[in-house]
Amino acid sequence: MIIFEDVCKTFQLERGKKVSAVQCLSLVVASGEVFGCIGPNGAGKSTTIKLLLDLIRPDSGTITINSLPSRDNASRARVGYLPENPCQYDFLTAHEYLAYSGNLSGLSSSIIAERSSLLLEKLKLSQAANRRISGYSKGMQQRTAIAAALIHNPDLVVLDEPMSGLDPLGRKLIFDLIAELKEQGKTVFISSHVLTDIERLCDRVGIIVQGRLCHEGQVSDLTMPLEELFLQVVADTGLDEVK
Amino acid sequence: MLQAIIKVTFLEGLRNKAVYGISLMAGLMMIFTVVLSGMIMRDVGKVATDFALSTATFAALLVVLFVGIIILARDLERKTIYLALSRSVPRSNYLVARFLGLGLLQGFVMLLLLVASLITLVLVKNMYARYFGAVSLGLVAVAHLFVFVQMLLLTALSILFSMVASSPFVTFILTILTWLIGSSTQEVKLLIESAGSDKFFPVVKILVTLAYYLFPNFALFDLKATAAHGLTLHAGKAGFALLYGLGYSVAVLSLALVLFKRKELT
Numbered sequence: 008m009i010i011f012e013d014v015c016k017t018f019q020l021e022r023g024k025k026v027s028a029v030q031c032l033s034l035v036v037a038s039g040e041v042f043g044c045i046g047p048n049g050a051g052k053s054t055t056i057k058l059l060l061d062l063i064r065p066d067s068g069t070i071t072i073n074s075l076p077s078r079d080n081a082s083r084a085r086v087g088y089l090p091e092n093p094c095q096y097d098f099l100t101a102h103e104y105l106a107y108s109g110n111l112s113g114l115s116s117s118i119i120a121e122r123s124s125l126l127l128e129k130l131k132l133s134q135a136a137n138r139r140i141s142g143y144s145k146g147m148q149q150r151t152a153i154a155a156a157l158i159h160n161p162d163l164v165v166l167d168e169p170m171s172g173l174d175p176l177g178r179k180l181i182f183d184l185i186a187e188l189k190e191q192g193k194t195v196f197i198s199s200h201v202l203t204d205i206e207r208l209c210d211r212v213g214i215i216v217q218g219r220l221c222h223e224g225q226v227s228d229l230t231m232p233l234e235e236l237f238l239q240v241v242a243d244t245g246l247d248e249v250k
Numbered sequence: 251m252l253q254a255i256i257k258v259t260f261l262e263g264l265r266n267k268a269v270y271g272i273s274l275m276a277g278l279m280m281i282f283t284v285v286l287s288g289m290i291m292r293d294v295g296k297v298a299t300d301f302a303l304s305t306a307t308f309a310a311l312l313v314v315l316f317v318g319i320i321i322l323a324r325d326l327e328r329k330t331i332y333l334a335l336s337r338s339v340p341r342s343n344y345l346v347a348r349f350l351g352l353g354l355l356q357g358f359v360m361l362l363l364l365v366a367s368l369i370t371l372v373l374v375k376n377m378y379a380r381y382f383g384a385v386s387l388g389l390v391a392v393a394h395l396f397v398f399v400q401m402l403l404l405t406a407l408s409i410l411f412s413m414v415a416s417s418p419f420v421t422f423i424l425t426i427l428t429w430l431i432g433s434s435t436q437e438v439k440l441l442i443e444s445a446g447s448d449k450f451f452p453v454v455k456i457l458v459t460l461a462y463y464l465f466p467n468f469a470l471f472d473l474k475a476t477a478a479h480g481l482t483l484h485a486g487k488a489g490f491a492l493l494y495g496l497g498y499s500v501a502v503l504s505l506a507l508v509l510f511k512r513k514e515l516t
């Protein structure tokens with residue numbers, strides 16, 4: 008279970024300017040739930056995720072993962088993270104990269120071999136697995152990053168724009184993969200701009216605009232298409248340009 | 251987990267084209283040393299030793315500047331660091347493993363340089379045995395070890411700088427400056443002290459003394475003259491230099507750790 012409690016984050020810009028990227032965010036994501044985090048560009052989705060993973064620290068408020076504070080390294084023992092615009096060590100092959108990823112979570116080499124061939128197979132990367140990542144296309148790199156995030160079979164999967172850079176086939180693959188995670192009872196936190204996917208995959212959605220959680224609710228309770236709701240919520244905040 | 255990070259760091263260094271360029275340059279310099287030795291008649295051994303050790307030091311310095319700094323900077327800039335830190339890998343372990351990986355790379359390069367230096371000197375010795383002089387090959391090997399320790403210290407310093415600098419370029423400049431100042435303060439201090447008190451303004455004296463104590467003293471690790479002249483290396487002095495280098499590295503790395511733990515990885 009993830010709990011955000013009154014989390015605020017302000018970035019200092021040049022010449023004393025400030026941006027409040029996340030404002031008083033309170034949010035609970037239950038175990039086994041697939042939560043969709045949507046919002047316009049610059050709304051604070053990626054910032055929220057980085058706060059959760061202790062890559063950046065909140066100015067105030069607390070975040071816990073399974074009742075461990077996010078500042079505790081142990082809270083991330085069973086977490087898989089796909090960053091937005093992921094970049095890998097491109098001097099490695101996909102095989103080597105997945106082995107590195109598995110080693111970071113202390114997997115044995117036999118489990119790494121088993122899991123990585125399974126994931127490479129699923130993500131249609133087996134053919135390229137022994138080539139260096141530097142020669143991969145954008146979509147192949149995205150797939151590799153997803154495989155690396157899942158190698159240790161994490162209980163909490165945090166995906167920041169998992170569909171970016173993927174072709175329709177790739178999107179279908181990832182869609183099925185997330186659906187499979189859901190079936191396995193994993194907790195999934197997705198940020199995405201592909202609202203149709205969010206609508207079909209998620210149990211609950213939160214709409215963040217200008218750092219504030221403006222709407223939160225079960226997908227099954229939606230009375231209109233998510234896109235319409237999204238546009239309405241954004242219009243209500245009076246936002247007409249990204250900050 | 252530590253091992254995995256060390257291994258990846260080492261591999262990144264090895265698969266980096268800069269390492270090949272630097273090795274090639276060092277190899278050419280060593281060949282040049284052999285050729286040059288044929289053109290001089292006196293103190294061939296001294297000149298060759300000085301050349302070989304200078305080449306090794308320079309090549310090792312380039313590895314710190316163009317491989318070590320780049321590896322760390324790229325990791326932060328391209329966010330590849332997220333993979334490890336989004337797991338339960340403590341930041342302290344990550345940084346220490348990175349340092350050890352770079353140390354391993356440096357050690358590997360140093361070993362290659364040592365082999366190249368020894369081959370060069372043995373060649374020169376066999377070709378010009380009568381003019382070779384009292385060069386000690388054992389000391390040449392020890393001199394390489396000292397260069398290695400010195401580069402570990404410089405690597406630790408570059409890690410510290412990369413925690414505060416706004417860009418890799420700034421880290422690069424700070425590291426070079428530290429190297430230049432740290433290699434010369436001892437000499438400048440001796441010069442000023444021996445010149446008599448009326449030659450320099452007191453301010454200069456104070457500044458030089460300050461720099462001497464503030465910056466690491468890299469001159470401690472320079473065994474070029476000792477090896478070239480076949481002088482005795484006092485165990486006490488050598489031990490002090492090694493302890494100084496390692497102790498200083500640990501201190502600098504600890505400070506870098508404190509900063510890294512607080513760093514925002516946006």
Ligand SMILES: Nc1ncnc2c1ncn2[C@@H]1O[C@H](COP(=O)(O)OP(=O)(O)OP(=O)(O)O)[C@@H](O)[C@H]1O
Nearest residue numbers: 018026028047048049050051052053054055250516
């Ligand atoms: N390192 C940073 N320094 C300064 N401001 C930042 C930094 N990172 C993010 N911001 C600001 O914080 C706000 C939120 O950014 P964030 O990346 O979280 O948006 P997002 O919702 O992920 O947008 P997108 O859909 O475009 O990915 C933006 O206004 C952005 O300008």
Ligand SMILES: [Mg+2]
Nearest residue numbers: 052053054091
């Ligand atoms: Mg984003």
